[in-house]
Amino acid sequence: MTNKEKMIVPLLPLRGLLVYPTMVLHLDVGRDKSIQALEKAMVEDHLICLVTQKDMSIDEPAEEDLYSVGTLAKIKQMLKLPNGTIRVLVEGLKRAVVNRFEEEEEFFTVEIEGYDTEEEADLEDKALMRTLLDYFEQYIKLSKKISVETFSTVTDIEEPGRLADIVSSHLPIKVNQKQEVLEINDVKERLNKVIAYIHNEKEVMQLEKKIGQRVKKSMERTQKEYYLREQMKAIQKELGDKEGKTGEVATLREKIEEVGMPENVEAAALKELERYEKIPASSAESSVIRNYIEWLLSIPWTKETEDMLDVNRAEKILDDEHYGLEKVKDRVLEYLAVQQLTRSLKGPILCLAGPPGVGKTSLAKSIATSLNRHFVRISLGGVRDESEIRGHRRTYVGAMPGRIIQGMKKAGTVNPVFLLDEIDKMSNDFRGDPSAALLEVLDPEQNHTFSDHYIEESYDLSKVMFVATANNLATIPGPLRDRMEIIHIAGYTEVEKLEIAKRHLAPKQLKNHGLQKSHLQIRDDAMMALIRLYTREAGVRNLEREIASVCRKAARMIVAGQKKRVVVTEKNIEEFLGKARYRYGQAELEDQIGVATGLAYTTVGGDTLAIEVSLSPGKGRLVLTGKLGDVMKESAQAAFSYIRSNTKKLNVDEKFHEKNDIHIHVPEGAVPKDGPSAGITMATALISALTNRPIRKEVGMTGEITLRGRVLPIGGLKEKSLSAHRAGLTKIIIPRENEKDIEDIPEIIQQELQIVLVSHIDEVLQHALVGEKK
Template structure:
């Protein structure tokens, strides 16, 4: 649309008229109009009711029937003055007067000419003005003719679009030759705003009037086109809506005849019923009512209805105020825990402590326990027993490999297929807001571009924040403070520090052979018999069979492999029964190989002999303890230190420190001063495909190197752990319990450990402590005194098995080596 011309008087020089008539001064009564502009040649009825206006009409009728019609600036003004009127008006002739009931007069007027008020007189009964009356000249210029034709074409378009005037009116307007009269007649038909009509009235110059009217007409045409387009779309939508409504009503009638209910109506009624009787919080009621109001305004075919329904169902399904009643009988809970699990006294005591506190202070928050230990030691099953002991629902969520933060906090509803996170999903499945919630394998959480799930867990496991946990999908705070959180992990080191600080760490160590045997007798045999369709009359385990399975077929921290082996025995027995053999099937120590195959771990305790350059170390791993046989060979060379077996940086540094210590003690050890220049020392740890690292193999490598250099043999039943300094001091380590249990499984009899770790001996089961001799050492000399055989001692003495009832060896202070001593714990080994 072209730019609007300026609405000012006589801005453009007029085209040459055929005959110019100067304005004529006249004195006329004035009639103010409310919100109306009358153009010349315009015939219109006016309803007049104001007294001064009636008096002005009477004055005009007494003279020549002419009156000046002027529009008010403010239409609400009842008695306008000069400042309330526009400067320009129209001289009109009163053709007819009709009196109406109520004192109102209807006047038929016809506009003649434009006039500008020069002077204003407020008389007693009416207003009188002196005005310049303008007569439009007839223009013959080409630009006026072009503007006139363009105006007529636009007017034709407007008539076709508006359909407000008949077609014959268009013909009568198109044949007018006078440009001024044509413009005024067209302007009178347009529904323009008052200020726009007044601008056209004040435009004395005809060419400017034509341009301004063309702009206004183009604007009106554009509005009409947009209005027609909108009307078409609305009509189309209304037609479709009416058609859909008609079809839906037909479907309703058909479903009603068939006995069905309307889905949305029935669902909304069901939702409102649940909301009314469910005792939901006020915030939940507000959100549900808002969503149901949106649902009521949709038809069943709208795809958003399923999204709203799913969201409302989640809100109504969550246990906002539902809690299960806790079992506060501590003695009964203790019996349940003892019945379900053998050992694990520390964990059981902590759970019973919570129950006792909960009995005294029911409003206190539930604890957040983190069970850390090797696989198969019963962390997950222990959580289920806690739920049974406390009378709560049990929910488990595995976090292994979770990378997306939305798995914890949920997806926002803007995404397609959005769902709540695992926390809210677990609470919904539990049906109560105080279940026992197990977060399994928290140490195996991952992080990538989708977020950090461990950071999302900070809010879940923080008692100060989980009172108002916010799930992105639910978008309403949910109270998680009543949940009994139990977290499990294999490796405490991979749990982020901020997350670890929010939990109470309880470490579960490896099982001893005695504990494995008891667990097999009490739980595993009966469970595997039931799973394989057998009873106690179908299979019998002879004396010592379970002991042989534990000793010769398993080398694990937990009991998973042990249970699999017992299950394999039961399956073999089931097959024999199916094939016709009469039960019971007897499993003895002699025919055990028929069920499990050849022995995996041979008994080599009596076959072990002292060797030169071979020492046994101990290490801690994620799955429990393990022993590290360390081999050292001295070769002719140029003083190189060769390390093989995939040793990490820490172990390589320990080997360098051990060699430096040996060089500093060459005289005391009887070694040549230049031994490190002529001999290469090769240190190797078997199982080279397995990476090894940690700060506890220093004394082991030093002992093996000294044995290889001096030719003195190392006791084969001595295992050791500890870091070495350049001065030969033995530094404390961590994970002593797992290391000792691993050495005990391998038949070790003597354990050399840092003196500051002597207090950790108490954590080792008493059944294991009684069969081992512990030697706390603070210096490398004490380690060598215990580990190396004297040069003149016969090797055959080493094959003798010491008496288990013999008193424990004494350390240099004369105290029993198994007694606790003060000290500080060391670093964990990897």
């Protein structure tokens, strides 16, 4: 049952505050209009209407700024404070609906309609009250901001409407939500509204608690880690370990940022460093990661030397350190000249091919000196595992980068001269083909992103000048050979060897043996005798050994006091080196029947080859001996067939093959021999034996023969001409199609050798055989 009562009372606007009926609380009032309203109420019946502002920031609220439902309250006490405000104690009496505003000069008065509700709780109300109290108890336990005494006070309330008001006043909900509760006159609806609010607040509190627990755990873990780290630092400091792993990680991070890696490599290095920091030092993986980071730091990423692009200076260095080898020097100087013009040319990939001892490796060092670049050398002899080039994956025990990355670490710059020594000595097996792995290294279009299995990140090799050395190009796979610029170094003439010995080898060996120029003198005639009679090679390695032997003998004489100064001449060289090991002069001492001198090309340079033919009574059997390869056997068969088909022309008995067994022998049968250039030599020796005409002793020859007697071109002319000159021949017969290669032969050799160009076997016979056809 509800009683309505109208009355006119002064208005007190409230900011951010709401008063429910039956509530008693203090208010601090400071606005002039509000103070006037209070004084008016105190003069009359102490009644005042408390209405909440919609926007608490407004100082002078109008009618539209206030809610239409408020609380009729009674002023219990009023006290003036020193700062001019008034503290008033009010008690809420009943809900009041504002019907009309009447603004007086000094304050508002309103006509209100008060609701006085007589509450009798039914069963549903009691159930709602119980639910509300249960929720309120749970909320108090979660929030811990409301005392247990407050809850016990609330449980004593029997009126359902009053219970809803009191609980709502304790909830931390917004003022507009509390206003909604105030405006609900129906008790059941009000209870349900407060239950909904408290349920929502309870859910929020539970979430807050979970979040708080998570944050607390995180904070505890962080604090624990910080505490443990500080303890570890203190322990390490006591042990004399300075700052231990923490300091080490900080140092490594600083180095990674300073070394100038590409962004992707730096990111990978920092990621590995984070892993290293978290893994215990006792873990096996810790050392693996540490080694990986150290490799990344030790490889040059940006550091490079500045090329000294002075062609004249480079030419002087190359000439001072190497006598001869004009082709190679020209190629290096051309590269320098182009660099000087463009400053952006990729590093060339040169392959110095030639016999041992001609100075391929030392020439690569001179190239580095002339360019002012660092020099690094790796030997590929016997390498047969792909991982030697590309490195091992880090999952393997003892993994490390390949030889290319190791070489770059040793070089310390991104643009060294990188020597791949003995590139022809690589082999392959079940572990992979290292020559295939080198394809990427030696391809200018690919090597700017070289991939090493250990490093994993791409590495730029495009600024490196690669120089490879090889003795035999035939053993280098075609795709790899195609990526290199081949420069042939055939060998040296006697004059060149003499100059090399005087300029480089003799001074070096004198120094190595502790001798001065005043102690030992090797005269030119003795040096020439040493070259001719004690060495027979394309290079100068054995020559250097013989000079070293002379130096040792001289050193012993001087130390023993036998002589103070040793002079070596052509006459006394036998005292130092013994009897001559080789015969210098004509390859044969006299013209012989069935013995022809061929010119051969081997992996150690050019050489002369005697081919002997003997006839014996028989049934035409052709015997070939001397450990010949298939190609040489086929050359012999071709020469034999040509003679059989041209017996009249050659003045040979038509039935020679029915009456005689023919034996072709190439001496030094233990040495394998093969190649396509012995055809005319075998044919000449065979015709000489069949016609009984001697072959000139001073003539050497090379060329392949066809069944029609044509002479086909050959390779290695320079090496073969050098070997002919070494052997003392004065005339060489070569295919006419090799005329273009004569310019490769040193001028001094051309002057001392008569070079005869032929295109048919008939021309060969004219120059090789002694006497006329019978």
